[in-house]
Amino acid sequence: MPVDFSLCLTAAFLLLSPVGAVISNRRAGSPILYTASLLFSAALAGNALAFLISGGEPSTDVLPLGIPWMGAHFREDALSAVFIVVINLGAAGASFYALGYGRHEQEPRRVIPFYPAFLAAMNLVVLADDAFSFLLSWEFMSLSSWALVMAHHRAPANVRAGFVYLVMASFGTLALLLAFGLLAGPDGNYAFDAIRGSGRAAAHSWLVLLLILLGAGSKAGIVPLHVWLPLAHPAAPSHVSALMSGVMTKVAIYGFIRIIFDLVGAPEWWQGMAVLVLGGITAVIGVLYALMEHDLKRLLAYHTIENIGIIFIGLGLALAFRSNGMPAAAALSLTAALFHVFNHSLFKSLLFFGSGAVLNSTGARDMEQLGGLIHRMPQTAVAFLVGCVAISALPPLNGFASEWMTFQAILLSPSLPQWGLKLSVPATGALLALSAALAAACFVKAFGVTFLGRPRTARAAAAIETDIFSRLTMFIWAGLCVLFGVLPALAIDAIGPAVLGLLGARLAPQLPISWYLLVPISENRSSYDGLLVFLFIALSALFTAIAVHWLGSRAIRRSAIWDCGFPDPSPLAQYTAGSFAQPIRRVFGTLVFHAHEQVVIPAPGDVAPARFHVTLQDPAWDGIYAPLASAVSFAAGRLNVLQFLTIRRYLTLVFVTLVALLVVLAIWT
Amino acid sequence: MPDLAFDVAHLLAGSLVLVSLMLLYQDRLPALINVFALHAILLAASVAWQALVQDAPVLFVTAAIALGFKGIIIPGALRRIIVRLGIHREIEPVVGIGPTMLAGMALVALSMVVMLRATPAASPFAREDLAFALSVLLLGLLMMVSRRNAVGQVIGFMSLENGLILAATGAKGMPLVVEISVAFSILIAFIVIGIFLFRIRERFDTVDLQALDRARGDQR
Structure with a gap:
């Protein structure tokens, strides 16, 4: 049965952890461990994918562990399988990337033993079928990732990050514990099956929703529970950052879906509205934070917050449609949310891999110290650019496909009966559009300042291209981003069974309609042809390039380079990340962050430089x-x-x- | 026969509560220890009766432990300790006998109300037993709170523990009772030492035994 197979491999991860502790000091320790992790996670992902495609029945297993009279229940259904694919695809990528990246690790003993434990914990969370196993795995996941955050514990900032993370994680688990207490009731039947059947949730639905939003939301990074996330995610080694940002936040989303959609069931319309509005606020605030940030890894972590907001918009819409008995629209929203979960795990991993490569070859995370890397790391730059385009939701990449589906669901809002929803859904749509536009601006900044222009420091000038494993991983992940942008139907059909299991309805299977078309509602209403967009963009870009090459470079003229008004050739005179963000900081920052700019001009005759200070408040x-x-x-x-x-x-x-x-x-x- | 079994169990458990109340107002330590010995003997009788009625021979072991340990050995040891410490003639002021007794009665009433309401489905045997056991437990706690002397507190704790054993034996089919009671007795020995250490620390600001030597005048 699939669940037994998954449990065996998870146990293998757990066994790998002490093995890692033993061999971590050997030279061959890190390749052995990451190869084993790669194989195990590939097997797990493959098994779950086969389960999704074959449309099998959910399988359960009870192990004699934990509470004596209860045992530990495990279950693998379509929803778990979707998340197992997400987790283990990310894990496989991170392991493969770490085959190269992990060699540069200074203290492998602090990373290698906890890495497989972290993978095992995430798999256990999505397999758990009773509250005890769920909470135990959840806490195990928090602790093992905390250990990885503290891998470079000598930096004071990382110690603070670890502390804040630990406090927030304990707080979140407490909230989940209380929520399960309410769901299980005085009889204390904590198996998910019993909770599902009890219908007790209706009595305290607002309290349960609040506790779950606190518990799962603090792990996922909903504003204002996000504070630990931009501290902790960048503090870990880059392949772990990719896992935490790309995958662990998705496990939190899984917790939310499992409890609110599966265990609680029967939502009220205002619950959908609350989740929706919270998602919209999270998306916009997250991207604004990212724009103000000039540390590459922290910028990516803030973008995780934004994407979590987008996913929660989809989930809120699904709740709203479901409460009004519109299963088809709810299925569309939930599919969009799950598809975005998958997409975000792809491109966020890719971007963290890229930032890890940059960090590795320059030693700098601050964009103001980088620049011109496209000449020194051309392959990394191309892969990173694909990730930037994907996260900015530009067609034909996968980020666009899932956000487009979310918009399709938003456009169905006029048929909702409640005025609260009629008004809040389009408003959230506006927030979503705003956040997508700001994300594009933010990644123009990230890519432009890091990879274009001229190197700002000697370290950036001396950068060399990263190792073959890292490059290969980035190219495969960039390829996946393109693949699921051009042919989204592949992923959507695999998600279908999970949506069907939760809502009793699903999107019509897309592949039988047409293998390249995405038709969320009906063909005469709206459809998206990623392949056509891709071909159009590729061909027009090709023609333009050829035309420019032929026509533009026919007559070669040699002359003095125009200096753009800057006769000083210092690279410091370039446009910086701070100057790029200034217009947006002036428009939004004064309201949200109380941004304050101060220009200090020395008195006439004084030779001190003029200074420009920006203060931001969180x-x-x-x-x-x-x-x-x-x-x-x-x-x-x-x-x-x-x-x-x-x-x-x-x-x-x-x-x-x-x-x-x-x-x-x-x-x- | 069932009526007789119930009546005798009721009588024994009730007298245990009565003796618990008696413990509250003993202001001389030797008398306190004697009443505690009586408490333990009554517990042993009660457990033995349960063993007879429930036809559970293991409970006889529990009863023997209660009788031997708490009825004879510990009271004897305590008597020797107070003689050694030279406090066997002291009168320990009990904080207001009247209010303490009133509080004790209120506690008994409270435990009756709680237990009889909480266990309507259980057999009358277990119900009464549990209610009495809770009273004994609460009275023991009250005694620990109201005494200043360490010996008084130890006796309070052990009478509390007697209440626990009463509760454990009242319910039918508790296979681990013997082990649990032995474990508890050992635990009590630890608590006795622990509280003495606490008291010593409170009085001398240290648990260093040299301080005890100094206090006894043995310093060379």
């Missing part, structure tokens, strides 16, 4: 976390007295608590 830190931290610190200061009581006072505390609880029990029943 609304999430200042508005939520700083007050929260000071409140906790105040309470801790007050409660400090409790540490120094006599034993009799402690006993009195225990006694009074016990009696108080008994009195409550006596009054309650």
Whole structure:
């Protein structure tokens, strides 16, 4: 059965972890471990894909682990299979990339033992079929990824990132724990089957939704629970960053879908609206953060927040349509969300691989220290460019296909009966469009400042092309981005069974309609032909290039280079990331980040340079976390007295608590 | 016969509660220890009766442990300790006998209300037993809270633990009872030492035994 196969391979990952601890100091340790991880994850992904294509029945398994009278339940259905493919495709890519990248790791002992454990934990989360196994795997996933974040623990920034991550992860698990407590009720039947059948969720649906948004949302990076994400994701080694950003956030999405769509069921329309609006805000705030950021890896991490917002817009739409009994539209929204989950895992991994290659050969993450890398790392630049185009949702790449489907779902909103939804869905559509446009601007900045122009530092000038494994991985992933942009029907048909299992409806199978066309609703309403767009773009670009080459370079003239008004040849005079972001910072930054620009011009006669300062404030830190931290610190200061009581006072505390609880029990029943 | 079995169990458990209340107002340590020995003997009798009624011979072992350990050995040891510490003639002021007794009665009432309401489905045997056991437990806690002397606290804790054993034996078919009771007895030995260490630390600001030597005047 598929679930047994998946469990065996997950156990193999777990066994790999101690093996890694033993061999991590050997020279051959890292290649052996990453090759094994690559094989295991490829097998897992292949098995899940075969399960999806063959449309098999869900399989279950109970292992005698964990709570004695309950055991650990595992189940692999279509939804799990979709996410297993996402997880293990990302894992296979990261492992293959790490065959080259991992050689440069200074402290392999801090990475290699935790890497397979992290992969195992993510697989266990999507396989778990009871609340205990789910929470245990979830916490295991948090802890193993925390260990990877702390791999380079000597940098103070990484220590802080690890601390913030640990606090947020524990908080999120607490919220999930409480949510499962509400779902299981006083009988404490924590198997997912029992929760599904109980229908208890309806009584506390708003509380459950809030707790799940806190729990899964903090892991996925919903604004304002995102603060740990741009700190922790870049702190890890780049292949782990790719996994955390591209895959672990998707496991959080899985948790949300599993609980809200599968276990709770029967949503109210305002739940859809809440998720939708939250997704829209997350998308825009995430991309604005990214625009203000000039550290390449942190910029990518902020874009993860944006894409999580886009996915949550799809999920919110699916909830809204489902509550109004429109299964076809709900299926379209959910398919769009799941397709975007898959696409984002592809291009975000690709971009992190590219940033890892840049970091490896220049030692710099700050874009202001890079530049001109297209001449030194041409292959990386091409692959990175494909990733940039994909995440900017430009046709014919895969990011466009899934965002286009989300827009198709948004365009169905006039048929919704509630005015709240009628108004909020188009508004969210506007936010989505805004975030897509800003993302394109952001990646023009990222690619332009990093790869174009001239090198800004000696390190960037001395960069060399990265190793063959890294390049090969990036090209395969770029190829996948193109493939699923040109032929989205391949992925959508594989997602179909998962949507059918959750909503009782699915998009019509696309391949039988036509192998190159994407028809979400009906052919006379709208369709997207990725192949045609691709061919048109490719041919017109080819013709233009030929025409320019023939006509433009026929007459060769030699003359002094026009200096663009900058006779000073210093590379520092180039357009910087900060100057690129300035217009957008002025329009949005003053409102969202209280951006403040200050120009210091020295007095006449003074030879000091003029200076330009920009100060930004993070609304999430200042508005939520700083007050929260000071409140906790105040309470801790007050409660400090409790540490120094006599034993009799402690006993009195225990006694009074016990009696108080008994009195409550006596009054309650 | 079933009526007699229930009545005797009821009588024994009820007298355990009564003796728990008696423990509350003993202000001389030797008397306190004697009443505690009586408490343990009543527990042993109660467990033995349960063994007879439930036809569970393992419970006799539990009863023997209760009788031997708590009825004879620990009270004897405690008597020797207080004689050695020279506190056997001291009167330990109990914080207001009247309020303490009223609080004790309130606790008994509370445990009756909670237990009888919470277990309507259980057999009357187990119900009464559990209610009495909870009262004994709460009275033991009350005693630990109201005493200043370490010996008083130890006795409070052990009477609390007697309540636990009463609860465990009242329900039918508890196979691990013997092991649990032995484990608890060992635990108690640890707690006795632990609380003494706590008290020593509170009084001398250290658990260093030299401080004890100094206090006893053995310093060379």
